Amino acid sequence: MDYKMISALLEKYWEGESTLEEEATLREFFSTPHNDLPEDLLEAAPLFGYFHVEAEKVWEAPPAKVVKLSPLRHWMKYAAVILVAVGIGYALKQHEQRQQQVLVAMQQEDMNDPQKALEQTKRALQLLAKNLHKGTAGMQKLSYFNEATAVVEGKED
Amino acid sequence: MSLDRFLTQVVPVRQKLYRFAFRLLGNEEDAQDITQDALMKVWGMQEKMAELQNMEAWCMRITRNLALDKLKSRKYRMSDELDRAGEMPATHQQSPHAVTEQNDVMEKVHVAINALPEKYRTILQLRDIDGHSYQEIADILDIDMNDVKVNLHRARKTVREKLQNLQVYGL
Numbered sequence: 001m002d003y004k005m006i007s008a009l010l011e012k013y014w015e016g017e018s019t020l021e022e023e024a025t026l027r028e029f030f031s032t033p034h035n036d037l038p039e040d041l042l043e044a045a046p047l048f049g050y051f052h053v054e055a056e057k058v059w060e061a062p063p064a065k066v067v068k069l070s071p072l073r074h075w076m077k078y079a080a081v082i083l084v085a086v087g088i089g090y091a092l093k094q095h096e097q098r099q100q101q102v103l104v105a106m107q108q109e110d111m112n113d114p115q116k117a118l119e120q121t122k123r124a125l126q127l128l129a130k131n132l133h134k135g136t137a138g139m140q141k142l143s144y145f146n147e148a149t150a151v152v153e154g155k156e157d
Numbered sequence: 158m159s160l161d162r163f164l165t166q167v168v169p170v171r172q173k174l175y176r177f178a179f180r181l182l183g184n185e186e187d188a189q190d191i192t193q194d195a196l197m198k199v200w201g202m203q204e205k206m207a208e209l210q211n212m213e214a215w216c217m218r219i220t221r222n223l224a225l226d227k228l229k230s231r232k233y234r235m236s237d238e239l240d241r242a243g244e245m246p247a248t249h250q251q252s253p254h255a256v257t258e259q260n261d262v263m264e265k266v267h268v269a270i271n272a273l274p275e276k277y278r279t280i281l282q283l284r285d286i287d288g289h290s291y292q293e294i295a296d297i298l299d300i301d302m303n304d305v306k307v308n309l310h311r312a313r314k315t316v317r318e319k320l321q322n323l324q325v326y327g328l
Contacts, residue, residue, distance in 0.1 A: 015310070016307075046262045049263070050270070051285045051286050054286045
């Protein structure tokens with residue numbers, strides 16, 4: 001093997017002036033063990049040996065699966081929207097029912113208290129009486145009218 | 158970008174991205190995570206892909222940025238030397254003694270390279286292990302091509318001095 005050529009390449013390598021091909025040649029040269037290498041080549045052997053080993057290393061990234069995404073992949077968000085809507089609806093309904101119950105309860109409360117019940121009844125009866133009174137007033141007028149016609153008719157008779 | 162283009166142009170680079178991330182982060186799990194994140198990011202920025210000249214370099218740049226962010230955010234500790242003990246290549250033709258000696262030498266080189274600043278180390282690995290051109294490295298790191306040359310020269314010089322100090326010779 002032409003150690004002189006390798007030495008020259010190595011010199012270029014350390015100076016950062018070697019080309020990719022020249023570096024490949026160096027890696028290739030150092031990938032196999034050599035006997036009685038001159039000092040300058042011996043120095044570079046571990047480094048290029050390392051490069052060679054690293055370059056040959058097989059890297060196994062775990063295989064990537066291509067997953068088809070279904071349109072329902074975000075089903076949770078749809079479910080959440082429905083859940084919230086149902087929740088609000090239910091809450092509103094409950095609220096309404098509760099108000100109704102409160103009204104009924106308040107009325108019942110009134111009925112259970114004798115004093116309040118009496119007042120309520122009185123008020124109701126008074127309302128009735130007032131309306132009845134309006135009725136009787138009308139009837140009275142009607143009876144005057146009847147009497148009047150009777151008098152008129154009597155006179156004519 | 159269509160799904161086809163992603164599958165034919167980006168997914169095949171995955172192995173490379175994983176290797177790159179692994180070198181930066183030093184362990185499998187994080188390398189996998191970052192590779193995945195990088196692909197997601199590439200997919201998310203698909204409208205940018207039309208104007209790209211070098212898709213691979215772009216993907217690698219994204220991977221590197223994500224990996225460096227991760228290193229920064231966690232005050233990352235590189236995995237112990239012990240964890241890596243099993244990763245040394247097995248060689249069957251040589252005697253156990255020679256293998257041990259060789260592994261020892263390899264380990265020293267590995268340590269010397271890993272002790273380099275991140276930029277030097279990455280440039281050295283991209284050039285001397287992966288065989289990228291100056292222009293490709295410049296694209297990946299988003300720096301000037303002259304910077305690549307200067308940094309590569311310094312990186313090689315530093316490794317050379319380290320190995321000389323450690324007296325690592327021969328194989």
